[in-house]
Amino acid sequence: MPATNAAHRHTSIVRWVSIQRVSAVAVCLILLMAMPISPLLAETNILRIRNYSDILTLDPAFTKSKNEDIINECIQNKLISYKPGDEWGWQLMAAESMKQVDPTHIEFKLKPGIMFSNGFGEMTAEDVKYSFERIADPELKSPYAEDWSVLEMVEIKDKYTGVLVLKKPFAPIWMTSLSGISGTILSKKAMMSVGEKFTTTPPASSGPYIFKEWKPKQVTVVVRNPDWKGPKPDFDEIHFYPIDDEKTAEIGFEAGDIDFTRISISSLEQYQANPPKNATIVNKPSLYYSWMGINAENPMLKDARVRKAIQMATDIPSILEAAYFGQAKAATGIIPPGLLGHRAKTMVAPTADPEGAKKLLAEAGYPNGIDITLDCLNKSTIVTQAQVIQASLAEAGIRLKINVHESGQFWVLGSEKEMGEKVKDIQLITNRFSSQPDPYWYTMWFVTDQVGVWNWERFSNAEFDKLHTEAAVETDPAKRDAMYKRMQDLMEDAGCYRFITHESAPIIYRNTIVPAMSPEGIPLVRYFKKA
Amino acid sequence: MPATAATPVQARSQWRILLNHLRRDQLAMIGLVLVVVIVASAILAPVLVPHDPNKLNVRHRLKGPSVEHFLGTDQMGRDVFSRVLMGSRIALQVALISISIAGSCGLLLGMLAGYGPKWLDGALIILFDTIRSFPTIMFALAVVTLVGPSLNTVILVVIVTSIPVYGRIVRTQTQALRNNDFIMAERAMGAGPARILGIHILPNVIGPLLIIASMDIPVVVTIEAGLSFLGLGVRPPTASWGTILNDGYAFIRNTPWLVIAGGVPLILTTLGFTFLGEALRDVFDPKLRREV
Structure with missing residues (x-):
């Protein structure tokens, strides 16, 4: 009988210890789950941007939303891009100079030393010609073909210099075709290596960041480009979170999981009255x-x-x-x-x-x-x-x-x-x-x-x-x-x-960053800096 | 003599059982109270509303609950309490009209399927199963896309999707009854199908049908609210609990009373009819509990 009692007590103790261990693990798990991810990520120099939808393709000829252009601007280059600020205008990006020679001729000169990743070499005028004429090609059936419908050809003068020859003068070319998604320059060699088609994994990147990974409906990650010769970007990584609902994004921001997001107009008044700590709210005029x-x-x-x-x-x-x-x-x-x-x-x-x-x-x-x-x-x-x-x-x-x-x-x-x-x-x-x-x-x-x-x-x-x-x-x-x-x-x-x-585009961002935005509040993420 | 005398006694005893059941079952009693309150507010809504439910007063938008506005105002300054009351009329109107029509059609088709020739039974069952194979909300969205959103569209959707449910129940009951001795005897005495269906089968199948129909009311109320929430139900500015919820969703973090005002009546209606329906089922047809 005593032996049985001892065995029984031993079993009870073992069971009690097991329960304690399981409980301890469970408590740890719950604490981990309850902990906002921001303190963990803050150490790793990651910028977290909310996009309103997930990416479907990063091929500029077929992008479906502005979000894809936002990511492309980090990992690729255009001759010119929108200038951050409150006035619509453009600034040089991959181009060292741009010159309107006459109403139908625009001459560009590329900055030397812009390298494509994965060993596809330096960006040349040939890549510009390929990228623009590809979208204009009716056979490709790009939804952006209209942007380049006035393009007769891109004439190559030397390795870095070329001339856009237009069929007729086209005033909108500066603020749309060249600065917008259709102006993205891809590597001709890289595109040839993948049969001129890709979706969410670009064969080569040339921007200050390069594509790292895409987890569908979760996150798109770009990381600092080690071959980038321009000013060193401030962030090691940028995470783009697809969050459709603005209210959800607001909760994400308040929980510390997002650094920059557009908010709903219905919440603006409340945010202006009681702004979250260390956050800035701006209300931009939209293009709608x-x-x-x-x-x-x-x-x-x-x-x-x-x-x-x-x-x-x-x-x-x-x-x-x-x-x-x-x-x-x-x-x-x-x-x-x-x-x-x-x-x-x-x-x-x-x-x-x-x-x-x-x-x-x-x-x-x-x-x-x-x-x-x-x-x-x-x-x-x-x-x-x-x-x-x-x-x-x-x-x-x-x-x-x-x-x-x-x-x-x-x-x-x-x-x-x-x-x-x-x-x-x-x-x-x-x-x-x-x-x-x-x-x-x-x-x-x-x-x-x-x-x-x-x-x-x-x-x-x-x-x-x-x-x-x-x-x-x-x-x-x-x-x-x-x-x-x-x-x-x-x-x-x-x-x-x-x-x-024209509605409005209210935005909230953390004071730990200095964002760059177009006049309508679209983030120009490659120009974001740490405060 | 005993047979004729049994009917009123039986009916009285069933009501007594129901009352006893309600007294014993607190949930059933809560259900009854809720249903009475909801139905009464729907009937008396035009008299009870303190303000015109569609009158805009943008300067007083999103005001909190007060003596003047019991449930505050929405983003257009409309009195939410008045809209909730008028919304109860829409909810019950859709539920009662559509369930009555669907129940009648289901009753007729179910009896025909259960008592008629095999080919008719087969054809009707295929029809029922075909309709039932569409998820209700998807079917509703497709119909709304084709014919446009309105109260009539919501009623039409509910009727079409509910007929097979009632039809199948009535068919099963009819099939169980058709070979009973008293039906065989009637048939032997020369009674035609119309007489047998109308006099003998109908009174026996209508009870379970009514119980099922009463338990379907919350389902229909939810469908109406769901479609209105998606903007595909009643035509604006008509008040519906779904549209109140939708209006409130945009302000859920700052002015939650809109969502509460639209959501609570929906929950209470669902609970009320469900509790009461279950009590009715337990009293009048305990066997159906297993079938349901």
């Missing part, structure tokens, strides 16, 4: 433009007085207050502040004039108001916009019914190819586009050729079309500015548009 379109070919809206009554009855300040929490400014047209062609004010005042609208409707033969519909996307901000429009139009006797659509259905509503004659049934529509930082890309969707494609208001004006063509080849900034302003006057005067806002 949001408007309410009025279909000129709809039977109810054919009379310009009815369209103008709708413009007049829509109260923009209320929309900005309700949908953008007073954090965005009223748009004066489609071209945002900071770009050529931005208008100082609209022709129709932003504040609604319901009495004026009623008068116009009565003149048009609708003294008792009208019943119309508005189609919009099922996004919270846009549905809020629609409801405020509904309320403000009601003041003028315009009874509005809102049709909410999911994205697949919405984006074909005005397409004649998809919807046929039904496109003329659209009455009002709220829409939102973004663009590259040149006015050419803003007006191109509203020319007559775009009616039934992206011009859902079916606005058609011969003077507008002529100005759009002429402004693309006009190299005098003052003249271009006047042309684009006139074009927006024509849009508004036709009664087809009620410009709403």
Whole structure:
């Protein structure tokens, strides 16, 4: 019996010790899991950036989002890039010099000693020629082919020097084709070695950082390029985290897991009132433009007085207050502040004039108001916009019914190819586009050729079309500015548009870094520094 | 004489059992109270709302709960309490209309499948299974994409996806009954299929159907709220618990009462109908508990 008792006690002790050990391990694990990763990472000199989506390809000819360009700018080079700051402009990147020889010739000279990784040698004018002509090649079917549609050829003068020969003058080339994703220079040799195709693993990099790894839906990592001859980058590694939801990103920032992220407009007021410790919040004007379109070919809206009554009855300040929490400014047209062609004010005042609208409707033969519909996307901000429009139009006797659509259905509503004659049934529509930082890309969707494609208001004006063509080849900034302003006057005067806002791009970053951003708040990560 | 006298006594005893059950089962009693409150607020909503639920007052957006606004205001300055009350009407309207229509169609088709010829049974079962093979939400999204979002679309989706559920239950019950002695006797006496189905089978299958239907109410309320949350349900500015939740999601960290105001009624409705439905099932058809 005593032996049995001892054995039993021994078993109990062993079991108790095991429980203690298991508990200790469990507690350690829980503590580890609960610990924010920032203190661990802070020691390793890592910059952590939040991107709104994961990468699908780093091939500049086929990138799907701005996020891929953000990463590409760290690991590759362009002749020129956007200048960090509050004014849109460009600065030299791989080019030592750029010169507009005449309206159709641009000469470039590369900096010597820019090396491609993986032994693919020095960057030469041949690589520039290959990269630009590859995207322009119709056989490649790059979605960015339009950026280089005016490129006749790249003429090589010597190892570092070449000339871009254009078919016709093209003013937007500086701020879009050359500074944007289409201006990325790849190694010709490296591309040939992989059959001219790659997706998420570039065969060679030439930037201050090189690609290290991509964990789908988790992180993309770039590390310092040991062969980089330029100024030494401040960070050993940069981690790009794909986080779709801005609220999640905000939590990530507050937990110390992210150093730089865009935040939601709805949180901006709160952050401004109670900013997190050691963080800076900035609110940048975005390149988006949001408007309410009025279909000129709809039977109810054919009379310009009815369209103008709708413009007049829509109260923009209320929309900005309700949908953008007073954090965005009223748009004066489609071209945002900071770009050529931005208008100082609209022709129709932003504040609604319901009495004026009623008068116009009565003149048009609708003294008792009208019943119309508005189609919009099922996004919270846009549905809020629609409801405020509904309320403000009601003041003028315009009874509005809102049709909410999911994205697949919405984006074909005005397409004649998809919807046929039904496109003329659209009455009002709220829409939102973004663009590259040149006015050419803003007006191109509203020319007559775009009616039934992206011009859902079916606005058609011969003077507008002529100005759009002429402004693309006009190299005098003052003249271009006047042309684009006139074009927006024509849009508004036709009664087809009620410009709403360019929104805003609020950003939060940790004070341990000094970020570099384009005027719309896109991070230019290769220029980020430690504070 | 004993047979005719048994019916009211039996019914009375079943109600007594239900009352006893409710008294004993606290969850069932909570369910009953919740259902009564929700139904009463839905019916009386137009009288109870302190403000116009669709009236915008942007200057007073996102105000916290106060005496004037019990549940605060949303991003457009609308009174959230009024919208929650009106939202209960939408939720119950969708649930009652769609379940009534789906239940009736399921009853008819189920009886036809269970009592009719084999080829008809086979055809209806294939139809039911085909519809059931689509996940409800995916099916709803596809229909909304095709015909556009509206309250009628939500009701249509629920009807189409619910008919097979009710149809299958009724079919099984009908098949179990069709070879019973009393049905055989009726048939031998020359009763036609319409009489047999209407007089003998219908009263026997409708009980389980009603129990299942009552337990489906929270499911339908959730589908409506889910579609409205995605912006594919009711047309703005109509108040729905789903749209209140969606509006609140954008401000969840700073002004959480919007999400609470949209979420709590949804939870309470789901719990209320589920608890009450389970109590009804336990009392009226304990066997169904196993089948469900």
